[in-house]
Every structure is written in structure tokens, then in C-alpha cells.
Amino acid sequence: MGKALIIGCGGVASVAIHKCVQNSEVFEEICIASRTKSKCDKLKIKLDGGKTKITTAQVDANNVEELIALIEEVKPDIVMNFALPYQDLTIMDACLETKTHYMDTANYEPEDTAKFEYKWQWDYRERFEKAGITALLGSGFDPGVTGVFSAHALKYYFDEIEYIDILDCNAGDHGYPFATNFNPEINIREVSANGRYWENGKWIETKPMEIKRVYNFPEIGKIDMYLLYHEELESLAKNIPGLKRIRFFMTFGQSYLTHLKCLENVGMTSIEPIEFEGKQIIPLQFLKAVLPDPASLGPRTKGKTNIGCIFKGKKDGNDKTYYVYNVCDHEECNKEVGSQAVSYTTGVPAMIGAAMILTGKWNKPGVYNIEEFDPDPFMEALNKWGLPWQEDFDPELVDSEPPKPST
Numbered sequence: 001m002g003k004a005l006i007i008g009c010g011g012v013a014s015v016a017i018h019k020c021v022q023n024s025e026v027f028e029e030i031c032i033a034s035r036t037k038s039k040c041d042k043l044k045i046k047l048d049g050g051k052t053k054i055t056t057a058q059v060d061a062n063n064v065e066e067l068i069a070l071i072e073e074v075k076p077d078i079v080m081n082f083a084l085p086y087q088d089l090t091i092m093d094a095c096l097e098t099k100t101h102y103m104d105t106a107n108y109e110p111e112d113t114a115k116f117e118y119k120w121q122w123d124y125r126e127r128f129e130k131a132g133i134t135a136l137l138g139s140g141f142d143p144g145v146t147g148v149f150s151a152h153a154l155k156y157y158f159d160e161i162e163y164i165d166i167l168d169c170n171a172g173d174h175g176y177p178f179a180t181n182f183n184p185e186i187n188i189r190e191v192s193a194n195g196r197y198w199e200n201g202k203w204i205e206t207k208p209m210e211i212k213r214v215y216n217f218p219e220i221g222k223i224d225m226y227l228l229y230h231e232e233l234e235s236l237a238k239n240i241p242g243l244k245r246i247r248f249f250m251t252f253g254q255s256y257l258t259h260l261k262c263l264e265n266v267g268m269t270s271i272e273p274i275e276f277e278g279k280q281i282i283p284l285q286f287l288k289a290v291l292p293d294p295a296s297l298g299p300r301t302k303g304k305t306n307i308g309c310i311f312k313g314k315k316d317g318n319d320k321t322y323y324v325y326n327v328c329d330h331e332e333c334n335k336e337v338g339s340q341a342v343s344y345t346t347g348v349p350a351m352i353g354a355a356m357i358l359t360g361k362w363n364k365p366g367v368y369n370i371e372e373f374d375p376d377p378f379m380e381a382l383n384k385w386g387l388p389w390q391e392d393f394d395p396e397l398v399d400s401e402p403p404k405p406s407t
């Protein structure tokens with residue numbers, strides 16, 4: 001049915017590529033292109049032999065001309081972006097120039113400022129509309145499935161959603177004292193930034209990890225979680241009418257937090273360049289180089305993830321609560337695709353998002369966040385492709401326990 005050009009070949013891309021190959025009816029052909037071509041070739045050797053034709057290429061996704069040349073050579077129906085958030089705009093520019101659909105899993109962030117916002121990508125909306133192509137933004141799990149869950153809740157269970165709490169729990173253990181489950185640079189930029197949530201039309205800023213709650217996650221148990229800013233808060237606050245408050249919580253173990261604090265205290269998480277042996281280096285990029293590669297954690301990680309959304313609002317004049325979530329097992333993911341569950345829960349929705357566009361189920365020229373599409377075919381595909389969801393109509397709420405002081 002279609003051909004995809006996949007940019008990036010790290011932890012998330014590897015899962016998405018395995019899934020594209022499983023879904024060969026839709027992904028008849030894929031080209032895997034990244035900065036380090038040997039990673040693409042290694043994956044091709046592992047996955048060749050099925051129905052999907054696989055080719056590989058080298059590309060610097062910071063270079064629009066190189067991207068345009070590659071797209072013109074490969075002639076894909078869609079470009080799937082699994083490089084870093086810094087490359088979103090160059091890849092969107094190349095898609096515009098070649099009139100090719102686009103999707104990603106993380107919103108644009110300038111490399112020299114730890115500030116991610118949708119405004120840069122939303123600015124492309126009119127140009128994509130005019131070119132007759134679609135950009136699907138944030139088709140991972142969070143952002144991604146959390147937006148689909150929100151559209152599903154609104155479509156079936158609420159007249160008005162007033163409160164959303166997004167809960168991201170990773171109870172996996174990889175055995176290292178400190179490692180991140182996706183790109184360390186992006187992960188540390190995200191968790192060391194100030195927290196932020198949206199209430200009554202305003203953003204409320206908190207210190208990093210200032211707000212802590214304990215939640216009893218289904219199939220996992222009680223874990224500490226902390227309020228963070230996360231990019232889907234921005235789009236959902238805009239796209240869910242009548243919303244009064246939206247927050248995002250992520251779980252962290254004590255060892256992770258202690259290491260992070262120590263690394264911060266000694267300046268290792270800084271993105272300000274420093275001079276080292278006559279060369280400019282960025283401490284956080286150096287730290288990334290010495291930390292375990294998230295793509296190598298698959299065989300070591302045990303335990304489960306649970307990511308979902310709790311909604312509160314009104315239906316037919318009555319109060320209503322609804323929790324929808326997915327539980328994923330690290331070891332099962334590794335058995336299936338050789339990756340841990342954080343890459344898995346991002347790579348599967350990415351494949352599904354691209355399939356929605358390639359099959360024409362989602363067909364809307366312009367730039368859209370995932371909650372702006374019909375959630376039905378995506379929700380069905382989650383059950384089919386390895387991320388089944390569960391529902392609870394009387395869930396424990398985040399604030400049912402009194403707040404505990406942050407450590």
C-alpha cells in the first residue's frame with residue numbers, strides 16, 4: 001500500500017521498524033536513514049526476508065538539502081521522524097518542498113534552549129494545507145496515545161471533560177544505578193526543567209519535582225510520581241473544550257532522583273557549552289556519551305509500565321470519572337522486538353499513526369496533533385498491535401491521598 005522513509009535508527013525507531021515489517025500489508029517498502037548508517041544496515045540484516053522491502057541510507061537530518069535529495073530519490077508516501085526534536089523543522093521543510101506526509105513523536109525544541117513548544121510546528125499549518133499534505137504531531141505514547149485516549153473519552157463518555165491527569169509509570173528495573181529509557185539528553189532536559197500545569201486558562205509553574213503524589217497503579221502498586229511539564233498539555237489544553245485543569249505526572253525511583261540531583265549539582269546536566277582541552281563541549285552531551293544506550297536496555301529490564309489518563313467531567317448533567325490505560329511488560333517487549341517497554345510504547349503508536357495516514361483513515365491536509373483525528377481506528381489498532389487498553393469507571397483519583405512533602 002505504501003512506502004515510508006524512516007529517519008533515525010535509535011531505540012524508538014527500532015521498535016517502529018519491527019512493527020512496520022509486521023504490518024507489511026501497509027508498509028510495503030521502508031527506507032531506514034540515519035546519521036550512522038551502520039545501525040540501519042544492522043537492522044536491515046535482522047529484518048530482511050519478509051514481505052516489506054527494506055533499503056538504508058545515510059542522512060544528516062539537520063541539512064534540508066540532503067533531506068530533499070533523499071526524499072526525491074526514495075519517493076516515500078510519508079516521512080517518519082525518529083531523530084531528535086532538534087530536527088523536526090528541517091524534516092518538515094523537506095516534506096513541504098517534496099509534498100510528502102510527515103509524522104513525529106516529539107515536538108520541536110531548539111538545541112540551545114531547553115524549551116519545547118508547539119508554536120514552531122503549528123506555524124506550518126497553512127503551508128501544509130496548501131501543499132495538500134498532512135503532518136501528524138506527537139504519535140508516540142505521551143504525547144500520542146494520551147491524546148487519542150482524550151479524544152476517545154470525549155467522543156464516548158463525556159459532554160464536557162473538566163480535569164485530565166496523565167499518569168506515566170515505569171516500574172521497570174534495568175539493574176544500572178542510573179540510566180534513561182529514552183535518549184538521555186532529551187530525557188534529562190525534560191525532567192530537570194521546571195514543572196508546569198494548566199488551570200483555569202493559565203499556566204502554573206512549579207520547581208522541578210516540587211509536586212509529589214503517590215498513586216496505586218493497576219498491576220504495579222503504589223509508586224511516587226512527580227508533576228512535570230509535558231508537551232501534550234499544550235495541545236490538549238487547546239483542543240479539549242471546557243477543560244479546567246490538565247496535569248502530567250511521571251514516576252521516578254529514589255536512585256534516579258539522587259543521581260540526577262548529584263549530576264545537576266556538579267554541572268553535568270548543563271547545555272551551556274564549556275571549553276575542554278581546547279574544544280567546546282556541552283556537558284549534557286558528554287554525559288549522554290558515557291551513559292548506557294537506551295536501545296541496549298531491552299535484555300536487562302524487568303517489570304511493567306502503566307501509562308494512562310484519568311478524566312473527570314460531566315455526562316448528561318452528572319459527574320463522571322473515567323480512567324483508560326495500557327500496561328506493558330518490559331520482558332515481553334524484549335522477547336517480541338528486542339527492546340524495553342518505553343521504546344515499545346512509543347514505537348508501536350508511531351507505526352499506527354503512519355498507517356492511519358497511509359491507509360487514508362486519517363486524511364486531513366495541514367498540521368495536526370493526534371487528538372484532532374477520529375480516535376476509533378487508532379484505538380482498535382492499539383489492541384491489535386500490542387498495546388491493549390483497559391478501562392476503569394471508578395478509579396482512585398490522584399488527590400485522594402494528602403500531598404506528601406517532596407524529598
Ligand code: NDP
Pocket residue numbers: 007008009010011012013033034035036039059060061062082083084085087105106138139140141142143144181182183184186294295342345346
Ligand atoms: P535515540 O537517541 O536512541 O535515537 C535517535 C536517532 O536519531 C539515532 O539513531 C541518531 O543517530 C539519530 N539522529 C540524531 N541526530 C541526527 C541527525 N542530525 N541526522 C540523522 N539522524 C540523527 O533516541 P530515542 O529513539 O530514544 O528517541 C527518539 C525520539 O523519540 C526522540 O525525539 C524522543 O524525544 C522521542 N520519544 C517520544 C516518546 C513519546 O512517547 N512520544 C517517548 C520516548 C521518546 P546516531 O545513531 O548517529 O546517534
